[in-house]
Each structure stands twice: as C-alpha cells, then as structure tokens.
Amino acid sequence: MVEASVIVLGIMALFALSSTIATYLAITERSLVKAVLYSAVQSTLYALIYYLLMAPDIVLVYVPVSVGLYPAIILMLIKKTEKEEEG
Amino acid sequence: MIDVFTFLFTICMLSIVVNLGISLYGVLYKPSLIKKIISLTIFSDSANITAIIIGYVRWRNPGEIAPPVLLNPNPTLEDIEEFAKVAVDPLPQALVLTAIVIGLAVTLFLVFLTLQIYRFYGTTDVRRIAKLKG
Numbered sequence: 001m002v003e004a005s006v007i008v009l010g011i012m013a014l015f016a017l018s019s020t021i022a023t024y025l026a027i028t029e030r031s032l033v034k035a036v037l038y039s040a041v042q043s044t045l046y047a048l049i050y051y052l053l054m055a056p057d058i059v060l061v062y063v064p065v066s067v068g069l070y071p072a073i074i075l076m077l078i079k080k081t082e083k084e085e086e087g
Numbered sequence: 088m089i090d091v092f093t094f095l096f097t098i099c100m101l102s103i104v105v106n107l108g109i110s111l112y113g114v115l116y117k118p119s120l121i122k123k124i125i126s127l128t129i130f131s132d133s134a135n136i137t138a139i140i141i142g143y144v145r146w147r148n149p150g151e152i153a154p155p156v157l158l159n160p161n162p163t164l165e166d167i168e169e170f171a172k173v174a175v176d177p178l179p180q181a182l183v184l185t186a187i188v189i190g191l192a193v194t195l196f197l198v199f200l201t202l203q204i205y206r207f208y209g210t211t212d213v214r215r216i217a218k219l220k221g
Contacts, residue, residue: 013096056156066187074125081205
C-alpha cells in the first residue's frame with residue numbers, strides 16, 4: 001500500500017521535472033511570444049509546487065504576480081518592440 | 088533499499104538546480120534584452136523556491152506536516168507546542184513573499200529601461216547596442 005505523502009511527493013517531482021522542460025523551451029525558443037507563454041507554464045507549475053510545499057500564502061501572491069502580471073507586462077513590451085529574437 | 092521520500096525529494100531539488108543553471112545561461116548568453124528579462128524572472132523564482140524547499144522541514148517529523156497557520160485565535164501553550172511540532176518553517180515564506188514583490192518592481196524598471204533603449208537605438212540586441220557610437 002502506497003502512502004498518501006509518497007503520492008504527493010511524486011506529484012511534486014513530476015511538476016518539478018515538467019518545469020525544467022518548460023524552462024528549457026522558454027530559453028531556447030526563438031519567438032519571444034512563445035517564450036513568454038512557456039515561462040507562464042513554468043510559473044503555474046511553480047505555484048502548484050508552492051502549494052504542495054505547505055505555503056498557501058505564497059501561492060496567493062505568486063499566482064497573480066508571476067502568472068498574470070509578468071506575462072502581461074512582457075507581452076506589452078514585445079508589442080512595442082520586437083517580436084523575434086535575432087540569431 | 089533507497090528511501091522513496093529522499094529519492095523524490097532529490098528529483099525536485101535537482102530539477103530546481105537545473106532550472107537555475109538554464110536560466111543563468113539565458114541571462115548571460117542570450118543577446119536579446121527581452122529574453123534576458125524572461126530568464127531573470129525564472130532565475131528569481133527558482134531561487135525563491137529553493138528557499139521554500141529548505142524551509143520544508145520533512146526530516147524533523149515525517150508524516151504530519153501542516154501550513155504555518157494557527158487556527159485558534161487565542162492559543163494556549165499546548166496549541167503553540169503542537170503548532171511548533173507540525174508546522175513548516177514560516178521564516179523563508181515571509182522572506183520569499185517580500186522577494187516576489189521586490190522582484191516585480193525590479194522587473195518593471197528593467198522593462199522600462201528596455202523600452203527606452205529600443206526608442207533611442209531601434210534595437211534590443213546587446214551586440215548591436217554595443218557597436219553603436221555616441
């Protein structure tokens with residue numbers, strides 16, 4: 001019989017591995033809009049990890065700031081400047 | 088036999104460290120200023136989550152762990168003892184809460200600087216900005 005805490009830790013490890021993939025895609029992506037979207041995915045996974053690490057107060061601050069505000073601000077910046085990263 | 092807890096926890100910690108490395112590479116070697124800002128946000132988030140993982144004191148009492156929230160508004164001594172046994176460390180959470188808000192302000196400042204650089208020089212590529220004169 002598998003304990004519940006083992007399942008929770010396994011889900012946390014899965015989220016951490018997925019966030020590594022999302023970070024890699026965000027850094028290597030040539031299109032800046034896609035990079036911002038990948039970084040938003042990574043922030044969502046980090047918010048879930050914060051929740052599993054028993055920090056609900058941080059989730060309440062982190063979700064609006066890092067999933068909402070950062071991509072919005074950087075998308076506004078991309079709209080005013082360049083859409084693509086150069087070679 | 089390997090402890091399953093330790094194995095899964097090591098996977099989490101290693102993923103976060105790899106994230107730190109990848110985002111540091113992005114900050115240092117990517118030419119676009121916007122990509123540098125994205126990498127910097129990922130870097131600060133990874134550093135924050137490292138602090139939270141250190142504050143997650145599973146080795147002290149495996150099994151029962153709770154958020155650092157006191158449910159009783161007028162706690163007795165026994166309540167506080169029980170709280171200190173069960174709850175995770177609240178100090179890194181307070182520090183990270185502050186760091187997230189400060190990071191937002193710093194990112195806004197960097198976004199403004201990048202916008203002004205684009206308006207003056209017409210590019211956000213650091214190699215082309217470095218070649219400009221005057």
